[in-house]
Amino acid sequence: MRKLKNYPVEKIILNDIKIAFRKMGSGPPLLLLHGYPQNMFMWHLVAGELSDHFTLVLADLRGYGDSDKPKSDETHSLYSKKNMAKDMHLLMEQLGYNYYSVIGHDRGGRVAHRMARDYHDSIEKISVLDIAPTISMYKKTNFEFAKAYYHWFFLIQPYPLPEQLISKDPEFYLRHKMNSWGRKEDFHSSEAMKEYIRCFCNSDAIHSTCEDYRASSTIDLTHDEEDKTKLQMPLQAIWGKEGFVGKNYNVISEWRKVAQNVNGAEVPGGHYVVEESPMEFLKIILPFLKN
Numbered sequence: 001m002r003k004l005k006n007y008p009v010e011k012i013i014l015n016d017i018k019i020a021f022r023k024m025g026s027g028p029p030l031l032l033l034h035g036y037p038q039n040m041f042m043w044h045l046v047a048g049e050l051s052d053h054f055t056l057v058l059a060d061l062r063g064y065g066d067s068d069k070p071k072s073d074e075t076h077s078l079y080s081k082k083n084m085a086k087d088m089h090l091l092m093e094q095l096g097y098n099y100y101s102v103i104g105h106d107r108g109g110r111v112a113h114r115m116a117r118d119y120h121d122s123i124e125k126i127s128v129l130d131i132a133p134t135i136s137m138y139k140k141t142n143f144e145f146a147k148a149y150y151h152w153f154f155l156i157q158p159y160p161l162p163e164q165l166i167s168k169d170p171e172f173y174l175r176h177k178m179n180s181w182g183r184k185e186d187f188h189s190s191e192a193m194k195e196y197i198r199c200f201c202n203s204d205a206i207h208s209t210c211e212d213y214r215a216s217s218t219i220d221l222t223h224d225e226e227d228k229t230k231l232q233m234p235l236q237a238i239w240g241k242e243g244f245v246g247k248n249y250n251v252i253s254e255w256r257k258v259a260q261n262v263n264g265a266e267v268p269g270g271h272y273v274v275e276e277s278p279m280e281f282l283k284i285i286l287p288f289l290k291n
Helices: 081-094 107-118 134-139 143-148 150-154 161-167 170-181 190-200 203-216 219-226 244-248 251-256 278-290
Strands: 010-014 017-025 029-033 055-059 100-105 123-129 235-240 262-267
Touching: 010 081, 017 081, 029 081, 029 107, 055 081, 081 107, 081 203, 081 219, 100 107, 107 123, 107 219, 123 278, 134 219, 143 150, 143 244, 150 203, 161 170, 161 203, 170 190, 190 203, 203 219, 235 244, 235 251, 235 278, 251 262, 262 278
Parallel strands: 029 055, 029 100, 100 123, 123 235, 235 262
Antiparallel strands: 010 017, 017 055
């Protein structure tokens, strides 16, 4: 079986920045997008199986991993999901793929959602992992949400407050956040954690990931309010049975507010559905993508 680490990280210039990606496998094109505070390595447990059926493009979002981390401004527009979606669509176009499917976890799911809005003629199918639509989650903020997703409100504080606090011990912060979102501690492999630490624990990455969240609470909400046309392509939602999203949202119902053709299912575990339950994830995602 193919292993992700055996495929080199490449970089391509588009939308005025360099985007890092790996490409592997054969078959119809499938774009894989990671979440916070990870990078493309989060797919390492499933990339081999998926690459038997699809040509995979695994990318680091702008501000994450080995992709560029451009300086932002008070509008946070460089880290809007529109800009991130444009990056990923241009990447697929430059690789020669004009019609493709996309899977996004966490922040990557929000980028995938925006791609489906802005480039709907190019997206065959979309799968979003352990999220509800951004605007739905903000509008339903309550005590439980504030406790579980406190980082949504911490990371959007004006520069440099969160940057300074995280920078005091970024590895501690990273490990704490990732362990607290799973069903048990230390479920990430040592190889994966090494990659996440390498990419996150520097001032540029810390700042750019804060900017991602600042954009989500400002310009992204404006864009979502401006575009309420329902998505027409098939959309699948997968969530962790023991995670906050699965326990606190009717996930299918929330996605049916923004998409016409929705299905989905839960898998054991918490937020990191791909790394906590890789076999269960594959059993759900493969029939959706292949049929």
